[in-house]
Amino acid sequence: MKKASKVINVSDRAGRESSFTKEVLGPLVGMKLTISRMAQNLTGQISPTISYPEERRRYSDRYRGAHILTARQDGTPRCVACYMCATACPADCIYIEPGQHPDPLIEKFPTRFEIDMLRCVFCGYCVEACPEEAIIMSRQSEICALARDETVWGIERLMRRPELKEFGLGFRPNDKLVDSALAVTPKVKQAEKMAGRITLKENVEMIPHVTFDPSPD
Amino acid sequence: MTKLIINDREIEVRDGAMIIQAAAEAGVEIPHYCYHPDLPVDGNCRMCLVDVEKMPKLTPACATTVAEGMVVRTNNERVKEAVRGVLEFLLVNHPVDCPVCDQAGECRLQDYYMVYGLHTSEIPLEMKVRKRKVIDLGPMVVLDTERCVLCSRCVRFCDHVTGTGELQFFGRGDHVEIGTFEDRPILNPYSGNVVDICPVGALTSRDFRFKCRVWFLHSTDSVCAGCSTGCNVRIDHRDGTIFRVIPRRNVDVNKSWLCDEGRMSFHEVSKGDRVKFPLIKGRDGMQAPAEWSEAVTVAHSGLKEAARKYGPVSVLGLASASATNEALFLFKRYLAEQLGAELLEFRLDSEDTRVLEREDDVLRRLDKHPNAKGALMLGLTSERLGGVEGAISEARAGRIKAAVVTYYGPLVRRDSDELAEAKIAELIDALEYSVVLAAHKAEWQAKANVVLPVTAWTEEEGTYTNYQGRVQAVGKALHAPGDSLPAWSIFAALLEAAGDKSIWLSAADVLSTIAQAAPEFANLDLNAVKWPGSVAG
Numbered sequence: 001m002k003k004a005s006k007v008i009n010v011s012d013r014a015g016r017e018s019s020f021t022k023e024v025l026g027p028l029v030g031m032k033l034t035i036s037r038m039a040q041n042l043t044g045q046i047s048p049t050i051s052y053p054e055e056r057r058r059y060s061d062r063y064r065g066a067h068i069l070t071a072r073q074d075g076t077p078r079c080v081a082c083y084m085c086a087t088a089c090p091a092d093c094i095y096i097e098p099g100q101h102p103d104p105l106i107e108k109f110p111t112r113f114e115i116d117m118l119r120c121v122f123c124g125y126c127v128e129a130c131p132e133e134a135i136i137m138s139r140q141s142e143i144c145a146l147a148r149d150e151t152v153w154g155i156e157r158l159m160r161r162p163e164l165k166e167f168g169l170g171f172r173p174n175d176k177l178v179d180s181a182l183a184v185t186p187k188v189k190q191a192e193k194m195a196g197r198i199t200l201k202e203n204v205e206m207i208p209h210v211t212f213d214p215s216p217d
Numbered sequence: 218m219t220k221l222i223i224n225d226r227e228i229e230v231r232d233g234a235m236i237i238q239a240a241a242e243a244g245v246e247i248p249h250y251c252y253h254p255d256l257p258v259d260g261n262c263r264m265c266l267v268d269v270e271k272m273p274k275l276t277p278a279c280a281t282t283v284a285e286g287m288v289v290r291t292n293n294e295r296v297k298e299a300v301r302g303v304l305e306f307l308l309v310n311h312p313v314d315c316p317v318c319d320q321a322g323e324c325r326l327q328d329y330y331m332v333y334g335l336h337t338s339e340i341p342l343e344m345k346v347r348k349r350k351v352i353d354l355g356p357m358v359v360l361d362t363e364r365c366v367l368c369s370r371c372v373r374f375c376d377h378v379t380g381t382g383e384l385q386f387f388g389r390g391d392h393v394e395i396g397t398f399e400d401r402p403i404l405n406p407y408s409g410n411v412v413d414i415c416p417v418g419a420l421t422s423r424d425f426r427f428k429c430r431v432w433f434l435h436s437t438d439s440v441c442a443g444c445s446t447g448c449n450v451r452i453d454h455r456d457g458t459i460f461r462v463i464p465r466r467n468v469d470v471n472k473s474w475l476c477d478e479g480r481m482s483f484h485e486v487s488k489g490d491r492v493k494f495p496l497i498k499g500r501d502g503m504q505a506p507a508e509w510s511e512a513v514t515v516a517h518s519g520l521k522e523a524a525r526k527y528g529p530v531s532v533l534g535l536a537s538a539s540a541t542n543e544a545l546f547l548f549k550r551y552l553a554e555q556l557g558a559e560l561l562e563f564r565l566d567s568e569d570t571r572v573l574e575r576e577d578d579v580l581r582r583l584d585k586h587p588n589a590k591g592a593l594m595l596g597l598t599s600e601r602l603g604g605v606e607g608a609i610s611e612a613r614a615g616r617i618k619a620a621v622v623t624y625y626g627p628l629v630r631r632d633s634d635e636l637a638e639a640k641i642a643e644l645i646d647a648l649e650y651s652v653v654l655a656a657h658k659a660e661w662q663a664k665a666n667v668v669l670p671v672t673a674w675t676e677e678e679g680t681y682t683n684y685q686g687r688v689q690a691v692g693k694a695l696h697a698p699g700d701s702l703p704a705w706s707i708f709a710a711l712l713e714a715a716g717d718k719s720i721w722l723s724a725a726d727v728l729s730t731i732a733q734a735a736p737e738f739a740n741l742d743l744n745a746v747k748w749p750g751s752v753a754g
Contacts (some may be wrong), residue, residue, distance in 0.1 A: 041596060080316050080317045081314075081317075082317060082430075083433075084316065087432065098426065104349075104351040105350065107350065108316075131315075131316045173750075
């Protein structure tokens with residue numbers, strides 16, 4: 001008879017198959033993960049919230065935070081005031097004044113280099129445009145000031161960055177040219193260097209101005 | 218005329234033209250470094266190689282004369298391959314220091330690399346032959362021997378145009394350098410041109426050095442106001458500051474050249490204090506700033522009063538050879554028609570004879586005013602006065618009581634400038650009523666009854682007539698400071714105050730009136746004024 005009939009009565013079947021296990025334990029088993037997470041949260045074992053600013057998240061190595069002007073080994077800026085960053089900047093927030101460098105192999109250097117951090121949109125175009133790896137970005141996201149003019153950062157402010165001990169380096173297309181060991185946590189002893197400035201790795205031959213020593217004749 | 222085929226296009230050029238010129242006329246660009254239309258052909262850079270049918274080898278387009286029925290190809294694979302190879306060789310020892318090079322952005326090496334090169338350099342930077350950099354070659358030029366492609370344009374310029382021959386090649390092979398003997402400065406008065414003609418960054422301007430990257434600049438076509446030659450120039454400016462003035466090619470006037478004084482003359486405009494607002498002398502004898510409408514009314518009624526009291530013969534109009542044709546024309550119209558003045562003069566220092574006298578064999582002329590010829594053609598000279606000295610003695614004798622004085626400071630300085638200014642001071646001293654139009658402040662203006670601020674060169678549109686009688690358009694690159702107005706519009710306002718019904722909205726309006734009204738400018742071609750200029754009269 002059952003086989004001949006094409007009608008299946010669902011409620012009949014549900015009534016026949018219902019039981020305590022299926023009605024109550026089933027959903028509980030299904031929500032095992034949710035419930036266990038809830039329990040962990042309630043007891044404080046895991047938490048999506050961190051106690052900022054005592055605790056901080058580690059941002060990506062490509063994070064585009066406050067800019068850094070990198071230095072040559074003698075501590076002067078590597079920037080040659082070529083205006084590529086200012087040309088690429090969509091926010092028009094970079095102001096440069098060039099000067100004549102006494103060394104004819106460097107020739108040009110910035111006497112003023114200012115970034116208006118309030119205008120900056122942190123797009124990183126300046127970093128990509130820079131032919132000398134002279135401007136890179138850090139993972140520093142907190143740019144606070146008590147006065148508006150403090151938000152315009154000059155050469156000194158962009159180069160000497162003790163706070164980078166805490167934040168580390170961010171977006172920099174060419175790792176090799178800037179000491180990437182500094183990008184890790186402050187516990188690494190290398191990081192001490194960073195208190196003063198970013199130092200260069202040895203393989204800087206790629207940039208003609210830095211290592212080339214013309215024959216004296 | 219010779220007929221030839223370039224890239225499947227039949228064109229006709231004058232006999233004896235080079236292929237590169239024929240191609241340029243046909244709109245086909247052939248890359249080149251050493252060829253320059255105003256210098257002798259050298260054919261050393263080999264960038265302009267083209268394929269001529271029935272010639273076994275590629276031939277330089279700059280040194281091959283066109284022939285009847287010649288078939289030239291500039292874009293086949295053979296040519297492209299050759300040009301790419303030439304460019305690779307030229308770049309072998311190039312330092313690639315574009316970030317610090319002022320030529321970047323208008324460099325032929327950059328341009329041609331992007332079109333014809335795009336190769337990977339086989340020579341690492343540390344293997345390149347290094348040469349001397351940042352060599353001081355006098356007040357105009359900085360030399361970088363590393364960037365040089367040895368095209369010899371600058372050498373040929375100094376040999377053939379100025380005839381001074383300062384520059385030469387030194388050394389052999391890949392150590393060849395351009396330079397002067399013992400690095401002596403290039404002191405000829407046209408030295409700035411070697412910077413313009415250098416297709417790469419080897420010779421750069423000392424004045425423009427590191428001032429601005431070229432891609433930020435806006436350009437305005439104009440005419441140099443440094444002397445009566447009227448060289449065509451391009452004013453490069455940004456955010457209200459002029460950064461450089463470079464020549465524009467005009468074969469009939471200045472070819473591709475410009476003298477150093479003219480090149481630097483734009484600095485004079487920004488020197489010193491400007492008259493920013495109209496000034497009217499009050500009862501206390503002190504000048505106070507005023508609105509334009511008030512100043513124009515006061516100036517007109519003062520002049521009208523003097524003309525009524527002492528007769529129109531007592532009113533003098535002293536024009537300036539640095540004013541535009543438009544200003545001079547309306548100046549004459551206002552004084553002659555509205556005040557009836559007969560004494561119109563512009564000569565401070567025998568400009569009428571000096572306008573044609575050469576200072577040297579290249580460009581410069583003794584008369585350091587851009588528009589003395591225009592003033593002469595508009596008849597702004599008075600035989601009775603014979604110059605400003607005559608006006609001074611007439612004024613001293615009490616026969617001239619009032620005057621409209623227009624004065625612009627000269628942009629190219631000479632020792633006689635102070636004398637000319639002293640003469641104007643003397644004249645104003647002797648007058649009862651004077652209206653002064655000036656751009657820059659000067660002590661002698663304190664005695665004037667009305668001082669009206671005018672725009673200087675680079676701040677107004679208009680035309681100058683050069684020594685040939687060629688009317689050429691001047692462009693407006695900057696906004697004028699304060700309330701200053703172009704001189705033509707001040708005279709237009711005075712004419713309106715006097716009851717003249719004509720309306721001029723722009724300098725071009727005035728120029729078309731000049732073409733109709735002034736017989737000396739009857740055959741003026743208004744379309745040619747922008748370039749290459751129209752010879753009138």
